[in-house]
Amino acid sequence: MSGFKVKREDKDAVTVLYLSGFLDAHTVPDFEKALQETINDKRYKIIVNFKDLDYISSAGLGVFMGFIEEVRANGGDIKLSNLSPRVYKVFDLLGFPALFEIFDDEKQAMDKFLKPE
């Protein structure tokens, strides 16, 4: 049994990926597959919602680094939302807040895509 799930919802021009469980070197391929499929569908405006994610290791963070250049090169972005303090801490330790936009909730991330300043 895998302790990780990713659920995709396309909301107009934005795709939201909902993560739950734990994201480590074992479960990373499931997340990579979901992101790759989203990009293959030419959907580059992506929100990753971490509401139900309990744990992440650097293997999980590496996925974002692997995809962000391609997504931004196509005029999109990967924005992150709903990180628990525990998960945010890992992103923060590796300096990710300087590279990715992180929002308290999905709506804020959605608004940023739909109404960019």
Next chain:
Amino acid sequence: MQKNKAKTYRIQISAATENLEIIRGFIQDIARQAGFTTEQIDQIKLAVDEACTNAIKHAYSYDASKTIDLKIDLDSEKMEIVVTDYGPGFDPQKLDQPDINKNAKKAKPGGLGIHLMKTLMDTVNFKIIPGQKTEVHLIKYRTPETQR
């Protein structure tokens, strides 16, 4: 202050990513029983996960027939975890601190994990015998350095 009795735990486990969850559970149970705080337990668990992931990926190239040894020593001051793999070894000096802003794709393999380990633990040492084994020594003290 009551002195905690010194204890040692060992497991040998096959180098498969699916075992990372078991390893984290093992570490969590020991650290919790030893009275570490929730934040300390999170830090120890993640650091051990990173050490084991590096062994699986870089020392063994995902060959699950290989094994990882974990040894945990607990005493009144600290918890020390030694993660041993029997791969070719590497030169930790060659792993610069990753700069994710510079170029996301060019981060060195394993570099993020080692950076995390050093940030999360009080002491991280590598003992490498090239061609034989690599030991990663991870130490977490019960009380922060400023209060010792």
